[in-house]
Amino acid sequence: MRFRRQGEGEGDVAVVFVHGFLDDQYVWDRLIAELTTSGVECVTLDLAGSGDRTAAGGPFGYDRFADEVGAVVDALGKPFVIVGQSMGSAVAELVAAERPERAVGLVLVTPAPLAGTHLPAEAIDPFRSLGGDAEAQRAVRLQLSVALPEAELDRLIATGVRMRSDVVRDMADCWNAGHPAGEVPSRFTGPVLIIRGEGDGFVTEELVGELVAPRFGSVESVSVGGGGHWVHLERPVEVAGHLDRFLTGVLPSVDEAAASAVRPQGWTNAFEEKSAEAFRETFAADVVLEASSLTRPVEGRDQVTSVMGAASGIYESLAFTQEAVKGHRVYLEWRATAFGGVPIEGVTILTKDDNGQIVRIAIHHRPLGALHRFSAELGKRLRGVVPADLFHQG
Structure with a gap:
């Protein structure tokens, strides 16, 4: 696993970003550039099969992704807030739930339900067959977005078509089938922020209200106007504002976590x-x-x-x-x-x-x-x- 650290020397808290289906770690750069919270470092990485890891072998599923992202979090060795988008939001929840002593916050951006979307065959098959098809990927991104900058759209398509067809198929099956942990209340009991784009026709307000938010005890949901499924690229300033506000609220809990840390004895x-x-x-x-x-x-x-x-x-x-x-x-x-x-x-x-x-x-x-x-x-x-x-x- 390779990962990038930005602002490494600026504090004792990491904000770890997990990208979604067909994307890579660079999808977060516009958002990170707009953050103003001091005392944190931002960490990005590529999931297996994506970005600079297109040669990785399988399996490509939530448990493997969570194990690898968890290894990065453990290597950082500090309290963290983890941010995931779409399929990556499910990975982020699994990582946070396994590390309650250091996970001080969870942010879900246009989240796919951890329990899965369970689309019928005729609806999921077009996603499963997106591997290597630039025009089909362009059509899907345009359909689910509102204001993707043209340069970002082109970069996302170039990123997505590099992925092997078998990886794309397995990832689509992964977020559609979901994970057993999504069928019960989340094991992560800390503060949660859900951000969705008002124009997202995939992760709708109803989906968040019925399948995502009710699983958490301490949760806030916000919608950003003029954004769709890639709201962090479409409206980075607004999303950064919500994330900065969330970080300001959870950072005091880092001191509390340090006070409750288990000392060797x-x-x-x-x-x-x-x-x-x-x-x-x-x-x-x-x-x-x-x-x-x-x-x-x-x-x-x-x-x-x-x-x-x-x-x-x-x-x-x-x-x-x-x-x-x-x-x-x-x-x-x-x-x-x-x-x-x-x-x-x-x-x-x-x-x-x-x-x-x-x-x-x-x-x-x-x-x-x-x-x-x-x-x-x-x-x-x-x-x-x-x-x-x-x-x-x-």
Whole structure:
């Protein structure tokens, strides 16, 4: 993955831009040039199969796109606002939802619903067959835009016809079929701004109101007159104004995010090492473990060490996302996977003594199905070490 950084030295927040179907990273340049918010850097990139990555192999779908854009966000290593247009808006949501500790805002420009558009064959086939057809691409862009500058229209067509026909077909299938995450409320709970062009006949006000906006808890929708599906190119000054206003509103939350960032400590380091002995070093002799995966508490350093050593080995991945401290108590939110990618989330409460050793642990898992499976697997791994009736027997 290659990406461009503009204003790299101007602050600790990144604004990451994800382009849409048939486009490339340069589609954002007119908008970025109009932004006035200080203290941010702007980052653009090409999705696989687009722009300078037309030679990339498949698959070409939301999971692959989100993994690659997520890798760029992780490489930046700072809080971010992510902006996506059309198909790219779905990618942007997936990336933000996986990084709640650093994603401080989400902007959806003429967004394709994450659940998909589900056009019938006679409606989606013309989009699937756009690969290499300059005249057909020109017709589609003219139909869905209001005021595309001629030079930008020509550049977009030149960009689109470079894409392989198989890539265009797969991308059209991708945004038409959607992603399972779009069928439920969004996992991104931060502030969301939706921007659409009033003249967009594809992403209509009704589509946004029925399929996009209701999935978010904190959302604002605005329409820009004189713009269509490429409103960021057609009306860059107006769109930049809305984006600047949004950035001004979310930037204070960056300080809040820093305050809630998880600091390395014995407990989190032990999970990273997956080491029973690393856990033991953090425990007081009379430590007590309570957990939703246990039928009753486990007491004493030896027993708790055995349970935590085995539990840490079940997780395939585990990330601590938020931390709060009050007196001797530490509250940690976390997100994990196990059993071949099954998501598990939870909250851990650690109570420490005056020496900083842990005297009580309370671990709460969700959802219930994953919790039962986790408890049963933990019982198998600890058979003969601790009593079997501590665990779910289903």
